[in-house]
Amino acid sequence: xxxxxxxxxxxxxxxxxxxxxxxxxxxxxxxxxxxxxxxxxxxxxxxxxxxxxxxxxxxxxxxxxxxxxxxxxxxxxxxxxxxxxxxxxxxxxxxxxxxxxxxxxxxxxxxxxxxxxxxxxxxxxxxxxxxxxxxxxxxxxxxxxxxxxxxxxxxxxxxxxxxxxxxxxxxxxxxxxxxxxxxxxxxxx
Amino acid sequence: xxxxxxxxxxxxxxxxxxxxxxxxxxxxxxxxxxxxxxxxxxxxxxxxxxxxxxxxxxxxxxxxxxxxxxxxxxxxxxxxxxxxxxxxxxxxxxxxxxxxxxxxxxxxxxxxxxxxxxxxxxxxxxxxxxxxxxxxxxxxxxxxxxxxxxxxxxxxxxxxxxxxxxxxxxxxxxxxxxxxxxxxxxxxx
DNA sequence: TCATACATGTAACCCGTTACATGATTAC
DNA sequence: GTAATCATGTAACGGGTTACATGTATGA
Numbered sequence: 001x002x003x004x005x006x007x008x009x010x011x012x013x014x015x016x017x018x019x020x021x022x023x024x025x026x027x028x029x030x031x032x033x034x035x036x037x038x039x040x041x042x043x044x045x046x047x048x049x050x051x052x053x054x055x056x057x058x059x060x061x062x063x064x065x066x067x068x069x070x071x072x073x074x075x076x077x078x079x080x081x082x083x084x085x086x087x088x089x090x091x092x093x094x095x096x097x098x099x100x101x102x103x104x105x106x107x108x109x110x111x112x113x114x115x116x117x118x119x120x121x122x123x124x125x126x127x128x129x130x131x132x133x134x135x136x137x138x139x140x141x142x143x144x145x146x147x148x149x150x151x152x153x154x155x156x157x158x159x160x161x162x163x164x165x166x167x168x169x170x171x172x173x174x175x176x177x178x179x180x181x182x183x184x185x186x187x188x189x
Numbered sequence: 190x191x192x193x194x195x196x197x198x199x200x201x202x203x204x205x206x207x208x209x210x211x212x213x214x215x216x217x218x219x220x221x222x223x224x225x226x227x228x229x230x231x232x233x234x235x236x237x238x239x240x241x242x243x244x245x246x247x248x249x250x251x252x253x254x255x256x257x258x259x260x261x262x263x264x265x266x267x268x269x270x271x272x273x274x275x276x277x278x279x280x281x282x283x284x285x286x287x288x289x290x291x292x293x294x295x296x297x298x299x300x301x302x303x304x305x306x307x308x309x310x311x312x313x314x315x316x317x318x319x320x321x322x323x324x325x326x327x328x329x330x331x332x333x334x335x336x337x338x339x340x341x342x343x344x345x346x347x348x349x350x351x352x353x354x355x356x357x358x359x360x361x362x363x364x365x366x367x368x369x370x371x372x373x374x375x376x377x378x
Numbered sequence: 379t380c381a382t383a384c385a386t387g388t389a390a391c392c393c394g395t396t397a398c399a400t401g402a403t404t405a406c
Numbered sequence: 407g408t409a410a411t412c413a414t415g416t417a418a419c420g421g422g423t424t425a426c427a428t429g430t431a432t433g434a
Contacts, residue, residue, distance in 0.1 A: 084299055095279075149377055
């Protein structure tokens with residue numbers, strides 16, 4: 001049960017509608033979480049019922065009306081409680097890893113193709129995260145920003161996201177090259 | 190629906206009982222997947238019903254009887270089909286990242302403690318994975334093994350697992366030191 | 379004697395994903 | 407015209423986690 005906390009964390013920057021929250025999850029939270037709009041709408045509804053967020057209706061003329069949500073006192077209290085609870089170590093759980101694990105009984109060409117595709121995705125994400133980091137730190141350099149900037153939380157998680165994707169990229173390239181070298185080569189079975 | 194494929198991949202090395210499979214998931218698969226025994230038992234039952242694995246009863250005298258499972262022809266076919274399907278990129282989804290994202294409204298000391306704890310766990314996992322890697326490659330060095338060894342699949346995923354934990358470790362240390370430096374310092378709010 | 383390893387499951391619940399459903403406005 | 411953006415949901419399904427349930431054998 002941690003999506004609720006990710007939502008609370010996302011709302012710390014200011015009040016957001018469900019729709020804006022979905023955007024935020026596609027951008028700033030994307031390094032460590034992902035959620036579809038439906039899930040966010042229903043999670044917001046649940047959080048409101050429990051009094052952890054408060055919504056206020058904003059009437060718009062040209063656009064459909066929307067509801068903006070803020071974290072309540074009870075919401076902050078819940079975040080603090082959450083911060084104190086132990087966090088279970090995470091692992092990767094990736095289809096591509098399962099495929100590589102079975103590499104010895106799967107056609108190499110297929111696998112190599114998928115590894116290259118993933119490498120391309122990782123490259124794109126790295127660029128995206130780097131742009132985000134530049135935007136967050138503004139005119140300060142990284143050391144300055146981390147030492148004295150505001151809201152370093154999202155910056156730190158974005159750093160981890162970038163590093164994670166760099167790890168994906170390096171590994172995909174390496175695994176693909178290993179598999180390519182073995183194709184047709186003389187190998188133990 | 191990918192646990193089934195992880196199970197099939199794990200069974201490639203030879204026939205295993207549910208219990209042994211649970212061990213295997215705690216060791217060799219641990220770098221990229223985790224599953225509780227209950228889930229494995231029920232997944233094996235499902236796979237057997239669908240004909241993707243075959244179980245054979247082994248009567249034991251001093252121990253309770255057990256059932257050993259092997260991948261069937263249909264199971265291999267399913268693995269090949271799976272290998273051809275697109276794999277969605279994964280992301281981290283970690284409680285600790287949520288906490289760091291909310292760092293600006295959470296007590297730093299708590300967070301630093303959790304980051305250090307996680308760093309210790311990562312260190313332990315790295316050692317574990319390194320031992321596993323040494324065991325898998327036997328007397329060959331890494332380049333030799335990757336070029337000509339048998340069963341490189343698990344080796345490659347274990348490399349990713351080690352690298353992932355190294356990433357966790359580096360990031361935890363960095364994030365903790367950033368937070369420590371800011372404690373009591375003059376910071377934007 | 380007590381903890382650990384061996385050995386296998388069932389049941390309930392929550393969370394996440396997929397599919398369905400609607401409808402106006404703005405920019406190309 | 408057509409795609410993208412704004413805006414909000416419901417329903418069904420499947421997977422993962424937690425709790426429950428049982429029993430033997432070995433080693434400290």
